[in-house]
Amino acid sequence: MSLEFSPSDETPDFECVIAALDDCACREIIAILEEPMTVEAIAEATERPLSTTYRKLDCLTEAGLAEEAVGVREGRHRKARYVANLERISIGLDEDNELRVDVDYASGASIWSELQGGH
Template sequence: MPLEFSSSDDAPAREHVLGVLTDDACREIIAVLEEPLTVPEVADEIERPLSTTYRKLDRLTDSGLVKKTGARPGREQKSRYVTDFDRIAIDLDDARNLCVDVDRSNDDSLALWKTDL
């Protein structure tokens, strides 16, 4: 059964979406990223080692579900991570092909976190 991807935004590496969604640690990370967090903050929240947290954040970033942002103004320069989607839908099309649709946020309230990394 072929896997097709569509999106309201063309983020890279959509083929990884299903893989990260089946990973417990990745789902835990998605759940805690209500606001941008540093890697140590994420690791503390999900109670996992830093090495695991870095690895899972890399997978989530490669899948396009999480993005790396800059530091808060006036704070030590550390990258932060935040989710980069509003909705994920998995469906079958008319030909019974599995489709994944990732809707991206158009929320500009995170603009203060954006940098040219």
């Protein structure tokens, strides 16, 4: 099985990260994403409706706190999987005394992206 991650070279927006961290459902999803999971598996594990799960995953991926991977084949279609890709989040002041957020990405998340080359 190969997993392909969508590109995300942009630094996440401060407000976007804070909004995701302030959301109980988003934090709950981050806590269970130790390895790639389908949306259906995430919804079942968190006991949330699929529609809510999709919205929260959109918030997490936009904030750069989770990544979407594609690789599970079901018939002729591929199913998206998601994995948390952060190790630590720091909030501090920059040189202009404005709040900024730094996300340290987990080295373990790269193991999933390395699988894409090992068809």
